[in-house]
Structures are given as structure tokens and as C-alpha cells.
Amino acid sequence: xxxxxxxxxxxxxxxxxxxxxxxxxxxxxxxxxxxxxxxxxxxxxxxxxxxxxxxxxxxxxxxxxxxxxxxxxxxxxxxxxxxxxxxxxxxxxxxxxxxxxxxxxxxxxxxxxxxxx
Amino acid sequence: xxxxxxxxxxxxxxxxxxxxxxxxxxxxxxxxxxxxxxxxxxxxxxxxxxxxxxxxxxxxxxxxxxxxxxxxxxxxxxxxxxxxxxxxxxxxxxxxxxxxxxxxxxx
Numbered sequence: 001x002x003x004x005x006x007x008x009x010x011x012x013x014x015x016x017x018x019x020x021x022x023x024x025x026x027x028x029x030x031x032x033x034x035x036x037x038x039x040x041x042x043x044x045x046x047x048x049x050x051x052x053x054x055x056x057x058x059x060x061x062x063x064x065x066x067x068x069x070x071x072x073x074x075x076x077x078x079x080x081x082x083x084x085x086x087x088x089x090x091x092x093x094x095x096x097x098x099x100x101x102x103x104x105x106x107x108x109x110x111x112x113x114x115x116x117x
Numbered sequence: 118x119x120x121x122x123x124x125x126x127x128x129x130x131x132x133x134x135x136x137x138x139x140x141x142x143x144x145x146x147x148x149x150x151x152x153x154x155x156x157x158x159x160x161x162x163x164x165x166x167x168x169x170x171x172x173x174x175x176x177x178x179x180x181x182x183x184x185x186x187x188x189x190x191x192x193x194x195x196x197x198x199x200x201x202x203x204x205x206x207x208x209x210x211x212x213x214x215x216x217x218x219x220x221x222x223x224x
Binding site (some may be wrong): 035037044045046047049050059061062095097099101102103104105107108109110 | 155165167
């Protein structure tokens with residue numbers, strides 16, 4: 001079945017960087033986009049942007065430019081989210097989701113990133 | 118950018134009740150509207166796409182409708198397992214904005 005599996009929880013200090021991976025299986029990776037969603041503690045879902053897995057072109061939502069970087073390794077069907085210069089307010093669960101034109105039925109399990117000194 | 122305004126932010130109802138959640142788009146988005154359910158500590162789950170098409174495996178007590186730029190999620194015969202937060206989302210083009218969410222509780 002189609003599946004997205006994310007990397008495990010991370011504990012980082014302010015100013016550090018973190019790399020979250022999202023590995024796809026069960027379908028052709030380049031057929032569907034990968035979206036990234038942030039959910040801060042006790043808060044709602046926030047769309048961060050998406051990665052065109054066919055062209056490798058990223059699109060970032062407002063508020064997620066500069067420190068946030070989307071990338072791909074199509075050879076291993078994996079999308080990545082890198083966050084640089086981490087701040088306490090980056091503490092959140094980060095989800096990847098398969099982008100289809102019929103809503104997003106396939107989500108990763110989420111990666112908790114905690115930023116604390 | 119198109120804004121998605123979801124209401125109410127929370128509601129409490131009894132088992133067996135029918136509840137309605139509304140999402141209003143600031144501009145026309147056609148039927149490119151999805152609804153998600155997120156139970157505490159869990160991953161969001163797609164309930165409805167295309168404003169009214171039920172995702173496979175979702176109970177038929179969930180339904181969606183559209184009237185212009187107003188969208189509605191209705192849960193008929195509310196069950197204890199429906200306790201969750203619900204989100205609308207426009208997905209036709211970027212930004213693929215989510216509504217603010219509605220927390221549904223049982224009285």
C-alpha cells in the first residue's frame with residue numbers, strides 16, 4: 001500500500017539545524033507531490049509548502065521562506081525538510097503528505113522536533 | 118491569498134446528535150475543498166474531498182456540501198469515536214490553506 005515513513009523525533013538546541021526525511025513506498029514517487037505541514041503544540045495544521053517530485057521545484061508558503069529548505073533524493077524515493085537556525089518556536093510536529101488532486105489520503109506519521117537549550 | 122474561515126472553533130454535542138461545521142472561502146475555490154479528522158495524538162485523516170465525495174472507508178454518517186464559497190461538514194448520529202478536531206482545506210492551488218479547526222466533544 002502507499003505509505004510515507006518519516007524519520008524519528010529530534011531534540012535540538014537553538015541555532016542548530018535539523019533534517020526530517022519522508023520516505024515513500026508503494027507508488028511511483030515522482031507521480032505525486034510531497035507537501036509539508038507543521039503543527040505546533042496544541043495548535044492547528046499549517047501548510048508549509050510543497051515539493052514537485054517530478055521537477056524538484058519547491059514552493060514555500062509565506063512564513064516558511066529562508067530557514068526552511070525542501071529537497072529530494074528520487075533514487076531512494078525520499079523527500080527532506082531541513083530547518084536551519086532553529087528557534088524555540090519551531091518546536092512542532094512536522095508531517096509530510098502525498099499531494100493528489102483528491103485531497104491528501106497518505107500522510108507520514110509525523111516527526112516531533114523539539115528545540116530547547 | 119484566499120482565506121479559509123472555519124466555525125465554530127469548538128462544539129459539544131450528545132451521542133446521536135447531528136453536528137455541522139462550516140468553512141467559508143474568501144474567493145471561489147470550486148469544489149477543491151477537503152475535510153480532515155484528527156484524533157488526539159494521531160495523524161490527520163482524509164474524510165471528504167471534492168467538497169462532498171466521501172473517502173473510501175469513511176462512515177456514511179459523515180457528509181459534505183457546498184453552497185458557493187460556503188462548505189459544510191455534517192456528522193449525523195454523532196458517535197464517541199468522532200471526538201476529534203476537524204479541519205477544512207482548499208487544495209486547488211497554493212497556498213493550500215487549512216481552516217483553523219473545530220474541536221468536537223461529547224456532552
